[in-house]
Amino acid sequence: MTSVAQVVRQVIDDLSDGVSELVLLVVVLAEQNQAVPAKLPTRATEVNKIALNLANIARRLTETEYVDFPEITSEILEASGAVDAATSTLGNAITILESGGGDRKHGWNSLVDACRIMAGKTIRLLQIVYGADLRRLQLSADRLLDDIDKFDLNRNFRNKGDLNKFAGDMTDLTQKALKLGKHLEARANDPDISPFTRDMLRKAAQNLKDKAAQVAEAGNRAMRDPTQADKIPAALDDLRRAIGEAKALATDSAPEAPRMDNLKKLGGLIENAEKKAAALPAATKGPNYERAEKELKDVAQDIARVIKPNPKMKRDGDKVEEALAKQIANARAPLETLITPSKTKN
Numbered sequence: 653m654t655s656v657a658q659v660v661r662q663v664i665d666d667l668s669d670g671v672s673e674l675v676l677l678v679v680v681l682a683e684q685n686q687a688v689p690a691k692l693p694t695r696a697t698e699v700n701k702i703a704l705n706l707a708n709i710a711r712r713l714t715e716t717e718y719v720d721f722p723e724i725t726s727e728i729l730e731a732s733g734a735v736d737a738a739t740s741t742l743g744n745a746i747t748i749l750e751s752g753g754g755d756r757k758h759g760w761n762s763l764v765d766a767c768r769i770m771a772g773k774t775i776r777l778l779q780i781v782y783g784a785d786l787r788r789l790q791l792s793a794d795r796l797l798d799d800i801d802k803f804d805l806n807r808n809f810r811n812k813g814d815l816n817k818f819a820g821d822m823t824d825l826t827q828k829a830l831k832l833g834k835h836l837e838a839r840a841n842d843p844d845i846s847p848f849t850r851d852m853l854r855k856a857a858q859n860l861k862d863k864a865a866q867v868a869e870a871g872n873r874a875m876r877d878p879t880q881a882d883k884i885p886a887a888l889d890d891l892r893r894a895i896g897e898a899k900a901l902a903t904d905s906a907p908e909a910p911r912m913d914n915l916k917k918l919g920g921l922i923e924n925a926e927k928k929a930a931a932l933p934a935a936t937k938g939p940n941y942e943r944a945e946k947e948l949k950d951v952a953q954d955i956a957r958v959i960k961p962n963p964k965m966k967r968d969g970d971k972v973e974e975a976l977a978k979q980i981a982n983a984r985a986p987l988e989t990l991i992t993p994s995k996t997k998n
Contacts, residue, residue, distance in 0.1 A: 674699050678767055682760035688750045696746045700739040703774055707732040710781050717784070721791055724784050731777035738773040742766040786906050789835045793899035796828050800892050805885065809878035822871040829864035829891060833857040836898055844907035853905065856898045863891040 674695045681689070710732045714725035745766040749759035803825065808814045839845075840853035870887040873880040 674767060678760070678763055682757075682764055685757050685760065687752075687756075688746075693746050693750060696742055699770065700742055703735050703739050703770060706774065706777060706781075707735040710777060713781065713784065718788060721788055723791060724780075724787055727780050728777070728784070731773070731780050734773040735770075735777050738766070738770045742770050785835075785839070786902060789832070789839070789902050790899055792828070792832050792835060793895050796825075796832060796895055797892060799825055799828065800888050800895075803888065805881065807881070809874060809881065815875060818871070819875065822868065826864045826868045829860055829867070829895070832895065832898065833860035833864070836860065836902060839902055839905075842907060845905055849905045852901060856894075856901050859894050860891075860898055863887070863894040867891050 674692075678692070681692070710728045714728050718724040718728070742763075745759070745763040749756070749763055803821065807818045809818070834857070836853055836857035840850045840857065842850070845853075867884070867887045867890075870880070870884045874884055
């Protein structure tokens with residue numbers, strides 16, 4: 653696995669859990685219009701730190717791994733800037749709400765919106781960064797194919813200046829092919845692909861190196877003996893085919909991007925939870941309170957499953973880990989004031 657993929661997978665885990673737990677806490681407290689609990693700013697700060705770390709890592713990649721690929725760096729920088737803005741929005745929403753000034757309900761709603769924005773912007777950046785390695789390989793292959801198509805074979809091999817230019821162009825072409833082979837070898841180290849596919853990638857990388865060596869050898873023969881120049885096109889054709897095969901194999905064998913369902917599903921779940929929570933106060937005045945209470949608990953469990961599913965259970969998340977269960981219980985604490993009246997009423 654490449655270092656970029658490792659970083660992205662870890663950040664996805666950390667950020668997904670952090671945003672999910674924060675959102676669950678915010679949604680319940682927002683509907684009850686509670687004062688800001690002491691732990692909420694801490695949770696928000698933790699999420700912001702992870703998101704800012706992701707944006708900074710991504711920016712460093714534009715200065716190192718992808719510095720020669722503006723098609724990639726422009727997307728990363730744009731998405732990183734959006735994450736920065738989302739962290740600022742989230743931080744401001746917490747500050748305003750914590751200050752106690754203005755409409756508290758509006759402050760809570762702003763915080764829920766800020767959490768949604770944070771999830772959306774980080775998903776976008778994670779997708780770009782995770783796919784950047786493959787895209788770099790694809791762009792490198794396309795550029796190399798274009799270089800081969802434009803390679804000038806109309807050279808006067810008896811002219812020293814033309815000969816030197818040919819030697820430089822040939823060296824540049826073969827070096828790019830060898831670098832592409834190294835990118836392919838790096839993908840062959842990804843443990844998320846099958847051993848058979850890894851072996852195919854290694855063979856494709858070696859084939860690239862072999863074809864590049866053949867092009868170099870054909871060029872050297874032509875420089876020694878200009879009558880051998882007619883052998884260069886065939887060698888270039890072989891290299892062209894090897895590049896196309898390598899690009900296709902890398903694309904087809906690319907592992908699926910890390911699951912970001914935890915973040916993607918939150919939007920709909922949050923909206924559903926908000927509706928159920930909004931209906932709960934009115935339900936205390938009628939006979940349908942127990943059903944409304946159960947529906948709210950059910951949607952809370954849906955969010956819990958997204959945060960931390962338990963694969964050992966037949967249904968993921970039927971049993972939430974003890975530490976997370978405590979967090980959810982704390983988030984639900986404000987509902988107790990509503991639950992008690994319903995029981996005394998009935």
